[in-house]
Amino acid sequence: MANGLKERIHYALQDARLHDAVRRAVDHMKNQKKAAEPQIPYEAFRERAREIRNHTEAHLDYYLGLFAENVRKNGGQVHFCQSGAEAVDTVQRIALRRHAKSIVKSKSMVTEELHLNHALQDQGIEVIETDLGEYIIQLDGETPSHIVGPSLHKTKEQVAKRFTEIAGKEIPSDPHALTAFARKVLRQKFLHSDIGISGCNFAIAETGSISLFTNEGNARMVTTLPPVHIAVMGMERILPCLADLEVFMNLLPRAATGQKLTSYVTLISGPRQGLEVDGPEEFHVVIVDNHRNNLLGDEYQEALNCIRCGACLNACPAFRHTGGHAYGSVYSGPIGIVISPLLNEHDTAIQELPYDCSVCGACAEACPVKIPLPDMIVRLRNRNVRRGLTPRTERMAFTQFGIVFSDAKKYKIVLKTGRALQKFVSKNGRIDAKLPGLSGWTSSRSLPQVAKTTFREWVQNGLLEQLKKEQGGK
Known part of the structure; x- marks a missing residue:
């Protein structure tokens, strides 16, 4: 894969199979979303969600403190980590103390951001992604192409070919056959794992609970069967109270895939207690800053309101043509264009992402929490100009443009x-x-x-x- 943004885009545009797979997937999700919106007072839910997220970000220190206090009351442990490296080190130390040899994971974008899998594998630990899409791309050594559908850039024929290589026998390209093969392999991993690692869709400050929205049963096994559960969450994933979760239970699945309700909505409030027969012995919550704190009180603060639904990716004409890997970042699409440069201030290559956008405004219309993504993208371009990150020839051209158009x-x-x-x-x-x-x-x-x-x-x-x-x- 080419390194520069233009080269990655060119590479993606030449792949007709990728283009067709991405187009069909995002069109399906976008159409499902459109059909699901009238089922609720959608605009009212959007406005309420935006109010909740803005309020939470304005009082984030209070709600994080309340959440941590309640997690500890429930018997869990909380680890505040300022940097990504500190978060990785925290998970590694837990794994080392437990003499972990095998870890199962449910889908988590923040662990992708931290490159956690590679760090644990460097310790000699087997790390298995158990979300079907994540499992597929892990086998191919790839990163997620989409926040919700990590393997949507692949066809079922490509997946069947990979599974056939692993199985040593023919696996048909029928979705049921592919799922059955993955289920058979992964169930053994669940039963013999030492640690389960999950992400966190929302953390409830009032109760000290984390919530997981999934469409596969793997997350419940990841958080229930292993003796240790580690939930890794960005510091902005907080909601003030349980009543607020209802808004997002209605909004997130509709915005993401057009569902009325995600198949599995799980609330976890600590390790196994008393006479409970399932659940982990230890429950850890790793709360990650990793430059998010820099956005608080800033003109980009609303970017932290993102609920990782992927609706902006589905609406984006640029993403539709290139898929997610062309962005060269863990987070792709319009939200990736905004948060990747902000979370990676010193990575000059990432700073070119705001130019992978036509500023058509489709992402702002699609966003369920009304993040003004096009405005932020334009401001990031302006920031690049102020920092001297644009090409010298471009700066010269616009200088001449200014001279001509001012006279x-x-x-x-x-x-x-x-x-x-x-x-x-x-x-x-x-x-x-x-x-x-x-x-x-x-x-x-x-x-x-x-x-x-x-x-x-x-x-x-x-x-x-x-x-x-x-x-x-x-």
Whole structure:
């Protein structure tokens, strides 16, 4: 895979099978979402969700403290980690103390952000992703392509081929057969694992509980069968009280996949107690900052309101054509364009992501918590300019652009010059030549010619005379 953004986009655009798989998947989820919205007062739910998230972020220290206090009252342990490295080290120390040899995981974007799997594998621990989509991409050594559907860029034929290699026998490309094979393999992993690691959709400050929204039963086995459960969560995943969860139980599944309710909504409030027959002996919550605190009180704070539904990805025309891997970041699509540069301030390569966007506004319309993603993307572009991260040729070009457009005489001279020179590079009224500085445009679409008469010239030469006639020569 190519390293630069342009190279990754070019690579993705050449893959017709990837393009077709992504298109079919996002179209399905987008259409399902549209059909599910009228089932509830959707706009009212969006506004209420936005209010809850804004309130929580404004009082995050209080709610985090209340959540930690209640987790401890329930018998759990809380670990606050300022950096990603500290969070990884915390999980590694728990695994080392428990002499863990095998870990099963349910789907978690924050552990992807921390590259936790690789760190644990470096300790000699077997780490198995048990979400079907995550399991598929783990076998191929890939990262998630989509927040909700990590393997949506793959066809069932590709998955069948990989499963056949592992099984040593033919596995049909029928979805039921593929699921049955994965179930058979993973069940043994659940039964013999030492630690289960999950993410956290929402943490409830009032009760000290974490909630998991899943469509597969794997998360319940990950959090119930192993003797130790570690929940890794971004610090912003807090909700004030259990009543607030109802809003997101209705909103999240509809925004993500068009479901009325996620198949499994699980609330976990600590380790096994007293006469309880299932659940872990130890329950740990690892709360990760990893630069999120820098966004509090900032113009980008609302980016922390994201509930990881993937609706903005499904609505995005750029994502539709390239899939998630072209972004070169754990988080793809419009929300990835915003939060990846903010969470990776010193990674100059990631800072180019805001340019992978047409600023069409579809993501803002799709977002269930009304995050103003297009506004943030434009501000990130402006930040890049202020930091001098844009190419030198681009800065020079816009400097000249400013000089020309700030002076009427220079503007007219440039127009006349362009009108005279364009006849050498145009055909049938369009410019398709790969001109220096414009080839990014003309390589995939035609550039319109400079008009024979500009609007200003038309007004000056004709419209005023016409108006005089209509007014009787006055």
